[in-house]
Every structure is written in C-alpha cells, then in structure tokens.
Amino acid sequence: GGRTGSRVPLIAAVGVGIAVLGVGAGALLGSPGGDDDGDNQNVSATAPASVEASASPSADPAREQAVELDKLLADSGNSRTTVINAVADVKACRDLDRAAEDLREAAGQRTQLVTDLSGLSVDKLPDHQALTTALTKAWQASASADNHYAAWADQTAGKKGCKKGQARSTGQTQAGNRASGTATTEKQKAAKLWNAIAKRYGLTERQPTQL
Template sequence: MVGCAVLGLGAGALLSGGGDDEKKSGEPENVSASAPAEEKPSPSPSVDPVREQAVALDKLLADSNNSRAAVIRSVANIQKCESLDEAASDLRDAAKQRNDLVRRLGEIQVDKLPEHQRLTAALTKAWKASAEADNRYATWADQTKGKRACRDGQARSTGQHAAGNRASGEATKAKNEAAPLWNSIATEYGLTKHTPTQL
C-alpha cells in the first residue's frame, strides 16, 4: 500500500512537472492568449448628467410661451369689451397650462444644474403668478359682460382686474430673475435662450 502511495505521488509529481514544462515552453502562447483581454473595447464615455438635466429643462421651457399670444389678445379684447366669452375661456386655458408647467417642473431632475434652487423657485413663482393673473383676468371678462361694465367701448376696471395686474407684475419680476439663470446654462450647453417674456 505504501509503495502504491509513493508511486502515486511520483506520478502526480511527474504530471505536475510536465504541466510546468508545458507552461514554460508555451509562454509566448500564453502572452498571446492574454491579448484579447487587453484589446477589449474601452467603455463608451459616460453621459454628462448635467447636460441631460439641462436638455430636459430646455424641452419644458420650449412650451412655456405657448399661451402668451392668446393671453395678450384676450386681455386686449376685454379692455375693448369684445369676444368676452372667448377671452375668458382662453385665459383659463392659459392658467391651466401654467399650472401644468409647474407640475412638470416638479417631475424632472434639475439638482445638478447651477443655482438650480434659485432657478426652479423663480420659474415656479413666475408660472403660478401668471396662472393667477390669467384666472383673475378671466373673471374680469365675466364681470365685463354685466350691465354698466363697459363705457364707450372700454371695460371698467374691477378688483379682479387690479389683482390680475398685481399677479402679472409678480410674474414679470420672477421671470426677470429666472431668464439669466437659465441663459447661462443654455450658453454652456448650446440650448435655447429665453427672454423673460418668453418664459
């Protein structure tokens, strides 16, 4: 039994030694075998997370000016006591759009953008104030349909009209703050710049 064990160890040593010899004689082959691992394609460059967030906000801002023309036209018609029902409807639609912008802003990630807190706060304030102004002017249009609400083709000013003007002023102030903050980001990443009135 002992003899068999010794023979077994000897055979194992020979086999083991043979493996080492083969490795030594095949060293060049081993080098070439490792080459494919070194030739693996390098990973693709990581996406810039700041640019991704900037692009997402750029898409949102592209919709921010959609109702501006309708609002200007509607307020002008109210002042002239014209197309009051249409004006009120268009203004309420504009208010819904502003509130939708606020909702969408809350759904996108902007935490990596420069001064993102100031920017989002200014945009939120601007859009909420614009929505309030639109709703106030819409109520003014409803009031203007009443008796003695118009005089010589001009709508009388009411508390709703005055409140709309105040909210519009707040919106303008917030837009003036938001525009330069966004435009610095837009310049950095080649995106669309906006004037305050386009927000």
C-alpha cells in the first residue's frame, strides 16, 4: 500500500504543472483585447469659413499672363553661352566629352521650355497663337541643333574625327546648322511679337539671341 500513496503527490504535481503551463499558454495566445482604433474619436473640426478674395477691378488678366511669360523668357537664354562654347570646342577638337554633355544638357533645357510654355495661359495676349508657335518652333529647333552638335562631338572624338586640330564636318554638323537656322528665324518672329507686348506692359524687351 505504500507505493500507491507515494504516487498521489507525483500525479498531483504533474497535474499542477500542466495547469500552470495551460495558463501560461493562454496568456501568450490571448489577444490584448483592445482595438487600436477604439480610443480614437472622430472629432469634426469646424472649418473656418473661407473668404473668397474678389479680384481687384484694376487687375488686368492680360498683363498677369505677360508677366508669367516674361519670367519664362528670362530663363530661355541661359544656355546660349554654354552652347556657343561647346560648339567652339568641337570645332577645335578639344574637351569633346564635356562639349557633348553640355550640348545634350542644353537640349534638355530647351525641351523643358517648350513644356513650361504649354502650361502657361496666354490667351489674353495679342497674337498669342503666333507668339507661342514661334517660341515652340524656335526652342524645338534649338534642341534639335544641340543634339546634332552633340552627335558631331561624339563623331569627332572617334577615329579620324579631327584633321590638323580641326573637326571634320559631317552630316550631323550640317543637320545642326540647318536646325540652328530655323531656330534663328523663329526667334526673330517671336522677339518681334514679344517686344510689342513688353512695351505695352512695361516688361523686358528681348533680342532674338536672348530667346
């Protein structure tokens, strides 16, 4: 009979162990019981009444458009000196990689001008259609010329690209010259149209070479 008595505490101890383990597992598996969003209250903020500012009677929408276009034109001639220097470098067979890089960057700037122009409202300006057409054609032609000259720089850097320190003329050179001529013609048209607007509103007049 002594053995049976000794088993009871052992079984009881095992049972207690399981019970404790069960509580532990339950505590681990149980969810915290709180909804993350439960404490968030939707407080409807009272928006202040917006007062719509009435346009000043003296405001001239055409002048406002002219001012915005003037800002864009102020950036249009930024790459001119860089392009002139880069083309001179290509002709002289020097620093060709840098020249090609500068020319492609300039082409990107001209393309961006076209994009920016298309985003401006100019419908109140006199001859606005002719002006935007001339500017768009001018900048597109300039970008084309820059890209052709960059390709010329690449060719010049290649085998037999230079002769006695001078770059050989290629099809890219000629294409660049043609595009540059188109750009000059369109800039002359654009400058004439813009300067009439600039005089009217007291804004900056520009030479074709500044566009």
